[in-house]
Amino acid sequence: MIRMQDWLPAFLSGPQAGLLLSLPLVAALVGWFTNWIAIEMTFRPLRYMGWRFLHLGWQGIVPAKAGKMAGLVVDHALTRLTSLSELFRELQPELLAAHISDHLNRDMVSHIDDVMYRHHPVFWESLPWLVKQRIHARIRRQVPVVVDGIVDELAENIEDLIDLRTMVVRQLSANPALVVRAFREVGASELHFVVRSGLWFGLLFGCVQLAVWLIWPEPWLIPIAGLLVGWVTNWLALNLVFRPLEPVRIGPFRIQGLFLQHKAQVAQRFAALVADEVLTLDNLLQEIMQGPQADRSRAIIRRHLTPVLDNNLVQAVVQFAVGAEGQAQLRQQVLGHVMSLSLHSLAEPRFHHERSRMIENLLYRRMLVMSNADFQNVLRPAFKEDEWILIALGAALGGMAGVLQMLLA
Secondary structure (H helix, E strand, C coil): CCCHHHHHHHHHCCCCHHHHHHHHHHHHHHHHHHHHHHHHHHHCCCCCEEEHHHCEEECCHHHHCHHHHHHHHHHHHHHHHCCHHHHHHHCCHHHHHHHHHHHHHHHHHHHHHHHHHHHCHHHHHHCCHHHHHHHHHHHHHHHHHHHHHHHHHHHHCHHHHCCHHHHHHHHHHCCHHHHHHHHHHHCHHHHHHHHHHHHHHHHHHHHHHHHHHHHCCCCCHHHHHHHHHHHHHHHHHHHHHHCCCCCEEECCEEECCHHHHCHHHHHHHHHHHHHHHHCCHHHHHHHHHHCCCHHHHHHHHHHHHHHHHCCHHHHHHHHHHHHHHHHHHHHHHHHHHHHHHHHHHHCCHHHHHHHHHHHHHHHHHHHHCCCHHHHHHHCHHHHHCCHHHHHHHHHHHHHHHHHHHHHHC
C-alpha cells in the first residue's frame, strides 16, 4: 500500500501541482462570484431586458414585483407598527392647523383679490376700501377656526380617507427604483455579508474538495464540486442572514441571524427611509386631497368653508358682483386655492423635516419592540421571492466554472 508521505511530495512537484493549488482558490472565487451575481440579479436590471415574447431575458426580482414587495412590506411591517390615526396624532394636528392658518392668513387675502381682479376687475376696483378691509378682516378672524375644524375632522376620518396599503403599493409600483433603494439601504450590511461570505465559504469548501482530490483524484469530481460550492454558498449566506431567529449558544460562540443582530441599525435605516420617502406629510395630504376619497375630503373642506363664504357681508358683495351662479363658481375657486395653499404651506422644508422626524421616531420605537419573527419580514420577502432561482443560478455557475477548470487541467 502506497503511503501519502511517499507520493504526496512527488505529486506536489508534478504537473498537477497547479491544479491542486487552484482547487480552493477557484472555489473561493466561485463562491464570491455566485453570491455577488445572485444579489445583483435580485435588484437589477430595473426594466426587463431581453425578448419577453420568447421568455428570454431577466428583470430584477425586486423591481419586477415592486407592487407585491410593497404590499408585503405594508402587511408585515407598516401595519404592525402604527395606524394612520396614530400616525396623524403623532404629527400633532393642532400644530398642522396653526401652521396652515398662518400661511392662509398671510396669503389668502391676496389670492381672493387676485381672483376678483382676474374675473371682475371693474367691480372689485370700485368697491370701497373700507368694505374690502372688513371682508379681509372677517376672513382672517375665521380662518383659524375653519382650519381647526377641517384638520380635526380629517384626523377623525383619516382611516376612511386613506387606504394605506393602496397608497404605498401605488407609489412604489410606479417607482421600482425606490423599492430597490429601500431594500439595498435597509439591508446594506446584510447584502455585503452575503457577497463576502461566498468567498470564505467557497475557500472552506475548496479545502474540502482538495482533501477529497488527494484521496480520489478523478477529474469529473471538479464540476460536481463547483456545482455544490455554488449551491451551498448561496444557500448558506441567504439563510445565515435571517437564521436563527433567536440567539443560539454553541460553546463560546453566540449565533444569530445577521439581520437580527443589527436590529437597531436596520430599524433606524428603515424608519428614516419610510419617513423621508413614503409616509411623508406631503404624500399623506396628496392622498387626502387627490386620492380615491378626494371627494369626501373636499366635502369636509367645503362644509367648513361655507360659513366664511355665506357670511352676510361677503355673500351680499359676491352675489351683487357675480350673481348666484357666479357665487358657486367662486366657491370652487376658493376651495381650490385653500387646498393648494394648504399643501404648499406644509411643504415648507423646515416644517416638513420636523414632521418626518416625528414619523421616523415613532416607527423606530415600534420596530425595536417587534418580535424577531415579525422584524425579519421587513427584508425577508426580497430574498424569499424566487430564492430558489438564485440558489440554482449559483449552482449552475459553479458547475460551469468546474467544467472549465477540468478542461484546463
